[in-house]
Amino acid sequence: MSLIVQKFGGSSVATPERIRRVAERIVETKRQGHDVVVVCSAMGDTTDDLVDLARQVCGEPASRELDLLLTSGERISNALVAMAIQSLGIEAKSFTGAQAGVITTGTHGNAKIIDMVPGRLKQELADGCVALVAGFQGIAQDTDDVTTLGRGGSDTTAVALAAALGADVCEIYTDVEGVYTADPRLASDATKIDTISYEEMMELAACGAKVLMLRCVEYARSYHVPIHVRSSYTDTTGTLVTGSMEQTVMEQPILTGVAHDRSEAKVTVVGIPDQPGYAAKVFRVVADAGINIDMVVQNVSVIETGKTDITFTVPSSDGQRAVGLLTAHRAEIGFTRVAYDNRVGKVSLIGAGMKTHPGVTATFFESLAAAGINIYLISTSEIRISVLVADTDLDTAVETVHKAFDLAGDTAAMVYAGTGR
């Protein structure tokens, strides 16, 4: 018998029918003899609807009240699922984040978990009860106010509970079959990845893979919680996120997958003095506005003028703000002008084996060149290569790279062999 944490997304509990289906799946797991802890997101669009309601009441809702408002969405869905489970003859109780012992910082709207005290849950599990926990929410350590964990909060709640309870696995149920070698809509022959290391999954998430939020994978990695990403609608095995690169690299393929991201924009600061400290001034202005900088490149300086250009990417949602701020500091920093372009996309190749296979980088750029794709920016990590290209080239870039490394074929096969399934 093992302890399993199951997390179901909003679309999985969007209607009474789906709630009953989710309940059946939970009861099935329980009847197999496992202890089960469940985390459900709010039904369908509930959270968005509540936000709209708040906006209708007042333009800029206070974050403390917004948190109290939004958390009711998860209370509703988890209570309903608990009822459905009970109607199938299994004891079930739902708990708020506070009751489940999810202790957070006081940062409303984006609180961080600082402690988990799931004593109440342990008691219920010992009594043979299925424990349901409202995801995405906690209680602030200092004020006892209700907080929310921000985007992907329910996934994080599930992983945090799995860690605190020493669960054998945290199952994240979603509407896809698992993590793919690329977006199947772009690379038609993309295949499901059977196992992937935390580090690779973190890179994929950071590079735009939507299936898991970076934060939840980071949490799982810190506490060694195996995550099983699988479909709410089928019983097929999904993708297992587990083990550190070092543990799994031997059995891993050279490369894991291709991720893409359309959410960034390119900012170029033109004609900035090529002297120490000027680049820092630029980044300070942006950083102080809480805007994250992703890729950065500084052009070779033009000897005659002693001036250079700095190009970097920011979330396009912050793009105009960044440009405005820089323009306001133009004289002070001393540059000529700011150029802005949000018609860009980022394609990334991720693979733990990359660092031990020098050929990868060459093949990567050759393939894109052969496809006639112009590259704006490059950034790399030990296990990732990312390039920024025109948004019109993004789809081709993903497909090209996916093909160039045969991620659909041998790789998938190697993963399959590697995990011994």
Place this chain on the structure above:
Amino acid sequence: MSLIVQKFGGSSVATPERIRRVAERIVETKRQGHDVVVVCSAMGDTTDDLVDLARQVCGEPASRELDLLLTSGERISNALVAMAIQSLGIEAKSFTGAQAGVITTGTHGNAKIIDMVPGRLKQELADGCVALVAGFQGIAQDTDDVTTLGRGGSDTTAVALAAALGADVCEIYTDVEGVYTADPRLASDATKIDTISYEEMMELAACGAKVLMLRCVEYARSYHVPIHVRSSYTDTTGTLVTGSMEQTVMEQPILTGVAHDRSEAKVTVVGIPDQPGYAAKVFRVVADAGINIDMVVQNVSVIETGKTDITFTVPSSDGQRAVGLLTAHRAEIGFTRVAYDNRVGKVSLIGAGMKTHPGVTATFFESLAAAGINIYLISTSEIRISVLVADTDLDTAVETVHKAFDLAGDTAAMVYAGTGR
């Protein structure tokens, strides 16, 4: 400066527009220099909608989960009102029943308040903040589970908070102007009552007046909390429920008002042995099923047979169940048959001065006789006369009694004079 508790019903906060209007009223009170605690019911039909949702998920939802589900309705409305208040420039925070210190029994669906520990609210009030509390809910003392207080729960929450905080008045905002001498739809000349004693209000509530729940008036009486029943849509003074009969009888009119109730049904047990203990058997069967008996009459026994009939009223929602139970015990109790009639209505005349004015009873029955209304059952208290009549006679009965005692004219005038307004 005084402390005022304001309670707003579901229809008063049914839409974003109405929520903003409620917020303006609260802010106005705050700007007048008062400390304000607010209790809001769930928006419009939210609670019914959530119950429907639960029924769609499973036929008989578990009461613990149903409580967790339903309480989200008040969280939502109170958080929204808090946002609206803040947008008007006044600090406001909303709290769950648990955060507000509403400690209850563990009876889900119908919990009783056993303690109030509003320390958090006192702190917020001291900080000049408007404190909003989700009504209708509390937290079970033993289990820390979320509970609901049953029908009229938000009124009870408001009165309990007023008592615990030593508020100067508990304002109950509703969609009528106050408590009337009769239902204006039946007695066109019914007038608003300016002041009424707790005892009289309790009789009115018990006899079918919907404006306040009996339980909340009982609570107000025990803790000497003045209740001001008034309209959400106007600024006119409503009805003040205050003081014991003894304190107010001197300045009170002889009679206060007429109440009516269509929710009861008449059960007659025919041919029961007229010997000690048999009536008790009948009532025991009904009582053990948790069915409340209101009016009772035992007919004069027929000498020849030594048998008699017992007639009593129960809530018509329990009527068929009562009949079924009695029939099942027919042999054991030893009666001939059970007759059932739910086409009945109860009209009641309430007034503290009644006991000191013997003429009232005579006038009451004379007026009904003159109107040709047949009376099934009679019950009285120190300050009330109630009769059961055919439902088809109910409207006429209310109008007749209201006229017979000129409740619209002198009485109202006397109240007016009496309260010195």
